[in-house]
Amino acid sequence: MFVAPNRLFGVLLREEKNMTDGLGALMTIFTEFYYWITVVLMFLIHVGFCMYEVGASRYKHHQHTLMKNTMLIPLVTVTWFFFGWWIYWAFPTGPGLAPSIMNESAALITDESLFSATWYVPTSNLMAVNLGDHISGVFWAAFLLFSWTAASIVSGAIIERITTFAFGILAIAIGSVFWTIDAAWGWHFDGWMLKLLGYHDAYASGVIHAIAGGFALGVLAVLGPRIGKFSSSGEPRNIGPRNPWFVAIGLFLIYTGFWGFYAACNIPIFDLGPEYGLGDGVTFYTATSIYVTPTTLSGITFNFLMSLSGGLLAGYWVSKGDPFWTYSGGLAGIITASAGNDLYHPLQAMMIAAFGTWCAYKLHYYVERKFKIDDAVGAVAVHGYAGVVGLIICGFVLWGYPSSGYSVGSMWVGTDYAPINPLGMFIGAIIMFGVLGFLPGWILAKILHGAGKLRIPREVELAGLDYNIIEQARKDERAVG
């Protein structure tokens, strides 16, 4: 049964009448400002990642490490404008996997539907200053900041040996193509994964973290470890972090930015009465998740802090007080609980976070020893493994909850929405981490490797990417002195 959303962002995106009515205008401007603030907060995630990477890299690689992560900002932003945002709105149906509730077609959504991708081609007048649209730009930017995060997660894992050129290509791939496909499939209210699988991932355990972790692992498998990371007998050696203070401040900034991330995953104010067809005159204003299912900003604040705490406690315990893993544990905790943090009890969020952090830590060292994977900052573990664990747990804890408010049916039918369930979430985790993460990362890295563009020369890696910069600084110093 199709129940077409009759208001959703329609009230915001096609808002002409709203802006001549005081209350409607206030709701629109509030929503505009709300998303704008989330963008500013999420900017801190990138500042944090930059500091974190510089802190984790060695002195002779500092500046190139910083520039690599900095340059993903323009590269992903520009491509997000060119085609990334269009993909999100075009691909919810697969295409071909489940029909849209907007137009009942399983093709790419490029017709004249209310939420069609046709509005978001780079030449659309909604992708610019338009007095008839206060929302597209800030919503575009909120998603863009998710894109930066996805690319930045990959950036940390591969420091000190990848070319900036190759990273730029990989950043565009994960930031403007693959994560936006998974967002269309598993995050969009019309996504086929909600309908067929009952997929639920409110704060992106899978759609950002698992996919980015999987992508990083795919690249690492081809890129190989840093010189000296493993002894001749294959024993891993510890390299870093070289500046624990930068790492600490960086991770604190990432925590701070995550507040914006969580807020950006919500719709701040929404009347579910007419949206759900609750009857004439029935109104119920609430915040909702990105799936347009009710939650509260207050409730998710409980869960954010309790999952952060669960992760910190587990990280401290399992690593025996290692600062790097304690801080990373806090992040892993939030990431693990994120899939269901719109509905969990805070104590559930805390315990789920602690368990996910323990899994991430153990899996990191298992994979490092077994497969000789050199993940310089633990990104695959903190984002990838914790994200996968979080999705699977969510399938059990939220088993039976509707994945959408629009219509509830059974798995595999595809014309309505399957409820949340363990099998659907497990398959969803495989899609996120493996199909859209690891596989594209591995294939693209293979292509770049085959073209001789993936890894810096061995001599440069030994000398340091910044060798020439350091040498020039010394010459300048002598000249001035």
Place this chain on the structure above:
Amino acid sequence: MAQVTDWIKHLTTDVDAATEGVQVADIYPAVGMEWMWLTVAVVFWLWFHVSTGAGEAEEQQKLARKRPGANDYKKNIAEW
């Protein structure tokens, strides 16, 4: 180029019934020429990749030929 030359006239021009007498639409210059800007931007974006990729490879090949040791950078660390 100018899309708007008179704000009062612009904001009070009916474009359709929904706007209730208020003009609410795109106000940037050169409306209708977006494809031209897009083409220029895409060319610039592609040129950036080619140019910086080639520059990076050349710089690294030069450094690789010098073959500095793993600790040679230490003697060049500036103290200012």
